[in-house]
Amino acid sequence: MKLRDAVTAVVLAALMVYFLLPLWWLLVSSLKVYGNAFSGNTLWFNQPTLFNYEYAFTQSALPIWLVNSLIESGFAGLLGAFVAAMAGYALGKFRFRGRNAMSLLVSIALMVPSTAIAFPTFVLEQNLGLVNTYQGVILPSAVSAFGTYFMSIYASESVPKEVLDAARLDGASEMRVFWSIVLRFFKPAMITLFIIIFAGTWNNYLLPLFVLRDASLYMIPQGLSSVLINGSTFPNLQFAIQVAGSAVSVLLMVGLFVALEKYVESGLGLGAVRG
């Protein structure tokens, strides 16, 4: 057993070094001025300072990008979870004309990654006047084929038919059944879906790049990458915005993922099983 423990320790240590190294580098560097970040020991603290954070939060658009990201990801997640819940409930629990066609469409859409339709979405939004608006990002992000599929499986497996029938016998309308009974059963799955759509929107880069022109509407990734570092006049200030912004964004996302790991995992796991 001794050998086994040693192997475990070594492999775990190697995994930790590789997977956490960039994050450690980010933490250490965000507490350094630009001049110190690329000289000496780059993986250890050197004259720690909060300059980068102070500068990024008071002198740059970072707070605006953060708020934009929260608004767009939050609304996309909420809207997406509800819309997928309704569609999934209908697909999972009812027999209706066009149900098979609908299921087929959803499984086709599952195969089209969102980056593939970023350009088509942009062209369409130009015609609809959605370019350069929050809705331009929120609405397409809220359509989740995966979410619909996920909820339809969840509906057929975890909402007992007897409960629904009992409510209907008591005279509850279909709307009432959905809002007061089905949603209660759906809660854990909807939290999972909210996180997945929230994170997907938070991390989305290509769609905002096409759709948002105004720097005041940018989300975090677009904002941070719009700050060029090479050949610039003030590399130290751009470095400040990039490391402070990255650190805050990573902290929020990783915190969310680790805190709600159970929900995230159940979503990914089911996606794989049912493919």
Add this chain to the structure above:
Amino acid sequence: MSPFLILFFVFIILPLLYTFGLSFFNAPPAATSLFTNYVGGDQYSRLVTDSAFWQGFDNMLFLTVLWLPLMIVLSLLIALFLDSRRGKLGALGKVVVFIPYGVPTVIGTLMWGYMYTTGGPVYNLLSALNVSPNVLQPSTIIYAMLNIIVWEWVGYNVIILLAGLNAIPTTLYDSARLDGASSWQLTRYVKIPMLKKYLIFISMLTIIGDQLLFNEPFTLSNLSSVTFGFTPNLYIFHVTYFLQEFNYAAAIAFGLIAISFVVAFMGVRLFRAED
């Protein structure tokens, strides 16, 4: 159901049809509508002979050849390792491996990009090893990118494989042990065959993901020798934004969507064959 249908139609089906339509026209720059000057399949013949597009396509194939086996082997090894170490240490390992998946890809790329630049930790490590330290030069940029992608995605694949390993009925293990199977035989003849479906699933995701690669090369293009034709998606962005040739961009986009359909279709066939 109907809110979903509307969103689904407007943001998935309509853009696809719209792009497909656009790809048969070649509107002059000043035209009020993009649907002027019908040219039949000319945009597609242009695509076939466009060397910039094929350069991106070549890079993509090369990346897939490197990336797919590496990703599968690494994810499988890590998943088998973590699965054999249940309990606290295994759980810790799982979180560590999964954390990069929560890091927005643009930010992950920015961090690695900084670590690659002169004076950064990767640069210093490679100089200490007497290897040519600048991985951002044209001959090695593809490996630099490969590393970033592996770092980002291995955790996701590991979670999916772990879900697969969890789904293996314990009775299978028990009967194999009764037959006197060693732990290596258990892995080789029980675990890996039972994971086949999951391995097909992650291979499919990996191939499609590779083809649509955008965030990483686009972010790195500020720091390095990545050019506008590095991946097909990057090329679409270039044609849209800098050349302003929407009709041609539509043809490229549709070509790519068609390829991802073919990959996904083959994947689904393989997947169904496993059931």
